[in-house]
Amino acid sequence: MIPVSVTRDDVAHVARLARLAMSEQELDQMHGYFEAILEHFAKLAAVDTEGVEPTSHPLARANVTREDCVTEPMDRTKLLANAPLADGECFLVPQIMEDE
Amino acid sequence: MNDMADDIGLLNRPAHELAALIRSGEISAVAVTEASLARIEALNPTVKAFLTVTPDLALEAAKATDDALARGEELGPLAGVPIAIKDNLCVDGVLCTCASKILDGYRAVYDATVVERVKAVGMPIVGKTNLDEFAMGSSTENSAFFVTHNPWDLSKVPGGSSGGSAAAVAARMAPLALGSDTGGSIRQPASFCGITGLKTTYGRVSRYGLVGYGSSLDQVGALAADCVDAALLTAVIAGQDPRDTTSADVPVPDYVGELTGDVTGLRVGIVRELMGEGIDPEVRESVLTVARALEGMGASTGEASIPHIDYALPVYYLIGPAEASSNLARFDGMRYGHRTKERAADHIEMYSRTRAEGFGPEVKRRIMTGTYALSAGYYDAYYLKAQKVRTLLRLDVEAALGQFDVLLSPTTPLTAFGIGELVNDPIAMYMADICTFAANLAGVPGLSVPCGFTKAGLPIGAQFTGRAFEEGTILRVGDAYQRATSHHTSLPGLLGAGG
Amino acid sequence: MTTQPLIGLEVHAQLLTASKMFCGCPTEFGAPPNTQVCPICTAQPGALPVPNQRAVEMTILTGLALHCDIAPRSVFARKNYFYPDLTKNYQISQYEQPLCENGYVLIDTESGPKRIRVRRVHLEEDTGKNIHGGAGAASRIDFNRCGLPLMEIVSEPDLTSADECRAYLQKLQLILRWIGVCNGNMEEGSMRCEPTVNVIEVGGSAKTALVEIKNLASFRAVHQAVDYEILRHTRALLAGESTTRETRRWLAEGRTETMRSKEEAHDYRYFPEPDLMPLEVDEAMVTRIGADMPEGPDEVRERLIEQYELSSYDATVMTQSREFAAFFEAAAGAAEDPKAVANWMQGDFARLLNETGTPLAESKVSPAGLADLVRLIADGAISGKMAKTVFERMFETGKAPALIVDEEGMSQISDTSALEPVIDKAIADNPEAVENYRSGKKKALGALVGQIMKETKGQANPALVNELLVQRLGE
Numbered sequence A: 001m002i003p004v005s006v007t008r009d010d011v012a013h014v015a016r017l018a019r020l021a022m023s024e025q026e027l028d029q030m031h032g033y034f035e036a037i038l039e040h041f042a043k044l045a046a047v048d049t050e051g052v053e054p055t056s057h058p059l060a061r062a063n064v065t066r067e068d069c070v071t072e073p074m075d076r077t078k079l080l081a082n083a084p085l086a087d088g089e090c091f092l093v094p095q096i097m098e099d100e
Numbered sequence B: 001m002n003d004m005a006d007d008i009g010l011l012n013r014p015a016h017e018l019a020a021l022i023r024s025g026e027i028s029a030v031a032v033t034e035a036s037l038a039r040i041e042a043l044n045p046t047v048k049a050f051l052t053v054t055p056d057l058a059l060e061a062a063k064a065t066d067d068a069l070a071r072g073e074e075l076g077p078l079a080g081v082p083i084a085i086k087d088n089l090c091v092d093g094v095l096c097t098c099a100s101k102i103l104d105g106y107r108a109v110y111d112a113t114v115v116e117r118v119k120a121v122g123m124p125i126v127g128k129t130n131l132d133e134f135a136m137g138s139s140t141e142n143s144a145f146f147v148t149h150n151p152w153d154l155s156k157v158p159g160g161s162s163g164g165s166a167a168a169v170a171a172r173m174a175p176l177a178l179g180s181d182t183g184g185s186i187r188q189p190a191s192f193c194g195i196t197g198l199k200t201t202y203g204r205v206s207r208y209g210l211v212g213y214g215s216s217l218d219q220v221g222a223l224a225a226d227c228v229d230a231a232l233l234t235a236v237i238a239g240q241d242p243r244d245t246t247s248a249d250v251p252v253p254d255y256v257g258e259l260t261g262d263v264t265g266l267r268v269g270i271v272r273e274l275m276g277e278g279i280d281p282e283v284r285e286s287v288l289t290v291a292r293a294l295e296g297m298g299a300s301t302g303e304a305s306i307p308h309i310d311y312a313l314p315v316y317y318l319i320g321p322a323e324a325s326s327n328l329a330r331f332d333g334m335r336y337g338h339r340t341k342e343r344a345a346d347h348i349e350m351y352s353r354t355r356a357e358g359f360g361p362e363v364k365r366r367i368m369t370g371t372y373a374l375s376a377g378y379y380d381a382y383y384l385k386a387q388k389v390r391t392l393l394r395l396d397v398e399a400a401l402g403q404f405d406v407l408l409s410p411t412t413p414l415t416a417f418g419i420g421e422l423v424n425d426p427i428a429m430y431m432a433d434i435c436t437f438a439a440n441l442a443g444v445p446g447l448s449v450p451c452g453f454t455k456a457g458l459p460i461g462a463q464f465t466g467r468a469f470e471e472g473t474i475l476r477v478g479d480a481y482q483r484a485t486s487h488h489t490s491l492p493g494l495l496g497a498g499g
Numbered sequence C: 001m002t003t004q005p006l007i008g009l010e011v012h013a014q015l016l017t018a019s020k021m022f023c024g025c026p027t028e029f030g031a032p033p034n035t036q037v038c039p040i041c042t043a044q045p046g047a048l049p050v051p052n053q054r055a056v057e058m059t060i061l062t063g064l065a066l067h068c069d070i071a072p073r074s075v076f077a078r079k080n081y082f083y084p085d086l087t088k089n090y091q092i093s094q095y096e097q098p099l100c101e102n103g104y105v106l107i108d109t110e111s112g113p114k115r116i117r118v119r120r121v122h123l124e125e126d127t128g129k130n131i132h133g134g135a136g137a138a139s140r141i142d143f144n145r146c147g148l149p150l151m152e153i154v155s156e157p158d159l160t161s162a163d164e165c166r167a168y169l170q171k172l173q174l175i176l177r178w179i180g181v182c183n184g185n186m187e188e189g190s191m192r193c194e195p196t197v198n199v200i201e202v203g204g205s206a207k208t209a210l211v212e213i214k215n216l217a218s219f220r221a222v223h224q225a226v227d228y229e230i231l232r233h234t235r236a237l238l239a240g241e242s243t244t245r246e247t248r249r250w251l252a253e254g255r256t257e258t259m260r261s262k263e264e265a266h267d268y269r270y271f272p273e274p275d276l277m278p279l280e281v282d283e284a285m286v287t288r289i290g291a292d293m294p295e296g297p298d299e300v301r302e303r304l305i306e307q308y309e310l311s312s313y314d315a316t317v318m319t320q321s322r323e324f325a326a327f328f329e330a331a332a333g334a335a336e337d338p339k340a341v342a343n344w345m346q347g348d349f350a351r352l353l354n355e356t357g358t359p360l361a362e363s364k365v366s367p368a369g370l371a372d373l374v375r376l377i378a379d380g381a382i383s384g385k386m387a388k389t390v391f392e393r394m395f396e397t398g399k400a401p402a403l404i405v406d407e408e409g410m411s412q413i414s415d416t417s418a419l420e421p422v423i424d425k426a427i428a429d430n431p432e433a434v435e436n437y438r439s440g441k442k443k444a445l446g447a448l449v450g451q452i453m454k455e456t457k458g459q460a461n462p463a464l465v466n467e468l469l470v471q472r473l474g475e
């Protein structure tokens, strides 16, 4: 069954999951968009998919792997050149909560 | 060959002619590249196709090609021909923004496989082209930096998301360009800009170095003046890549060799569902003239059907955004790109602010719906359901292509719309790709060729959809059509010559 | 109320591949920060993963060693969550279709062997490392570890005590090392363990809510934390207190604390990884990988008992590692006394390896050398006491025992004609001791033996000396 409605709280929850800070106004707009696009999604409920395999990929290949060979790592200076903040060895980020 | 008029005339030639001139020594690759750079300088302020221009990189490559010729080396079929690269493809050391603030200032640290391949055959890269942010959109209006204008009518959009690449080729700032197509992003702008665009079979071209949007839908492809050029460029970029496990181990045929001009006995299916309601009558009429032209050349036509095509939009807007929500998670201000200047108490806050500041509205919409579709309790109803309907749609397309050799339809229901016209109605904007979703969802190739102009003078595109790995067939049909017509040689008025 | 703890263990084991799971970066431990990285493992835009074939094979080998079913088709999935040590902000893992399922590990318990069921073994990638800053507000991140291949081995909740958990972990470590897929080093983090614990009422329906314990860096910590949680849960159950499903962290001070509750748990939004194709494993591939499977520790142990008549204890010690067992078998095959070989290996040899921190593979003692030594003792060429000295020399120099005996003039005098004059002299020099012995004080013999050994600088064969003395004094 396809859910037909979504609450503003649902949208706020999704924004937290997606790590997108939103103002109250943005949340309202996003909620409006969700309601509109969900109408389109709801159309899928009408399709009989009993016994239909999902297509997660258009290409039918399997076992595409590589040999266990070491390649040259990249230059650290080049890597850190794009960093917003680094100390020449590591990326620097704000204090991390001991969450995981 | 040095005055401006001649340079313009030079660049109005298709890539294969320019390459022949370079090979024969009549003109140097450096001269062609300088002409391209000069035209970018002249027209880009108006058309705004390029985000970054790379003259040093281009001239160095052009010089290398000239040196190789001087040493008597055999040059490849596109050696010395300048090319523009959509700014979601990595060119080592060059800015790669995806038209997003979140990647502002980011320099790619490696070459995409397709970039490596165009470099290897001696094609000078003249710059990076504008797009809808992260290739999400149909007009380039979602670029965080500026809107690209349609060279045929500067008040109109060039289409999207490869709008910068399409406009660059339409204005002949570069004879060729690379784009990417997730739901129509090569074909739709090619149609709006009156050029030829090919989305290849999923797996035909490596995605390594293409900034991922919808991994199971994305393909890199050619935007060109005609089918011969599209075939030549596709031959350069196609083929298995050990760095992309989703690239196919299918041999690359001689695409140019397949352009025989002969379509005798070829069965062309006109997609019923894409010729009715919602399709501009001028567009429909124009596509029917394509069918008649092909009949005149010995092809047969009939009515094809893709019954589940009505579901293509919801399926696409579930699968694409779901994959995107995950693919775009890496843009978090930790390792590269924009990081919020505001003080964040912890990394969660830093992520949320960085991403809120860095992504534009359409990207946020897709990240949000994609996250929702994958989240606990909704996965089966949305993502899994969409994957199952995708199967049905794929089977429809395969069945139609069992009955016909190629499918014919409009590339877009409408021609180029005005800048700002649809920008506040995202779902109306989604409709611009209604004819192109199916090829991505089914993983089959699609080609857009110019097939006429509206009374207002805007280009119309016809789309040929082919069987998986049969790019050669749709290119052959497109080429045969172009041999018999001249829409593809028309040039926008702003070029002042040849138009 | 009778209560019963139920414990399941989730073990992460780093595979011993040369390169990472999805890129070619090297896997060595302890390299300078961010020097074993590339566009793929640092999640540069556009970079794509390619799975390491060796890692897939090692996981299948592990599945076979743990008696699992190998899935004919398995897929990689994305586990989505944001964390600074996770470059892509999703981890490539396996979810609905893991490579291996439904196996078991046999452990020894006080009441005999016990089967611990293994629910699944799947393949995934490791995260980077946060180096927490000192007083400052910044964390430093090193991505060398990011993308290393990991197996996640999940047991059913068949374990019922901290001792069983330890036995399971030790057995798993032994097996993984035995088949060469993981070095099992908990301190370096190449083997990590997260137990889930709850306690139920036997024959009733009362039970506590499941908790997961994190931050365990040694077998000891696992044992202590599991014990702590069992006690906490049992008390709660008996007191009828309600408990919450949560993740708890083990603290060095010897207790656990709440990390996050189920309500705050992540919504990982798993979906099939669209950048990767499925794995399809057919019979032929399983057979080919299975051909690399060495005889397992349990089988070797049974065989050692049978073939060499070792005690159960000795056989367990001899199968502490594959190298150890192979050494034993090579030495025991060349010597006539396997029991003596086993004694040497768990005695002086083990002690010296341990004291010098030498891995067996790098030891200078060869199986043939040990067999020779055991034979020299059996032949009476050297005494047991001399053998200890000889073995120490062998350990230091790697020389053959016979050579050491020769060079150091340590051979034992077992020649009766050579000993007789010395014995005569001892009898003549110690009339008192002789008198005592003859009057029934058998202990007096010791003084005579002592003099003879002194006289021969310890080289006289003590058994022979004894025999000859008793014979002479009895005349």
Ligand SMILES: [Zn+2]
Pocket: C020, C023, C024, C025, C036, C037, C038, C039, C040, C041, C042, C147
């Ligand atoms: Zn790497």
